[in-house]
Amino acid sequence: MNSGRFVRFSSLSILILGLGFFAACDDGGDDKEPKLPDLPGQFEAIGPGKHCITTFDCAGSATCQNNFCAGSNLDAGLHCRTSSDCKGASICTGDVCTATDPSATVPDGGHCDTSGDCKAASSCSNGVCSSGYSLGRGLHCHTTADCKGVLTCTPIGSGPSICY
Secondary structure (H helix, E strand, O other): OHHHHHHHHHHHHHHHHHHHHHHHHOOOOOOOOOOOOOOOOOOOOEOOOOEOOOHHHEOOOOOEEOOEEOOOOEOOOOEOOOHHHEOOOOEEEOOEEEOOOOOOOEOOOOEOOOHHHEOOOOEEEOOEEEOOOOEOOOOEOOOHHHEOOOOOEEEOOOOOEEEO
């Protein structure tokens, strides 16, 4: 008879002890995720027209198609499917928005034919605009030194190298 009470008492003690641990963990806060250290660029979502590996990489509801995030209203030098994806008078040529307006310029990490295609202080090197500043996720790169933070210049299959 004594052992029955001991078992019930032990089960009750375990339940109370478990609730105590739960209460100790629940500090009544606002249930926000803990702040992780910021590693520049590592988890940055990839915008439309930039290279991706999976749809998970793409910002918002964009999907990864042909290794670039699908989108519209794209600047010159970014990847497109059709000319309607490109901004202004740009047209989609060879999967890249090509400016037909001489004032349109290509941002760093975008495709170019000449340095005149690139934004001021950038130059066209091996078909990519670069100014020496750190490039974000999904942009073309030549070496890891081109990439922001902990990103590395990673080849995509037989295609280009991107900061990833």
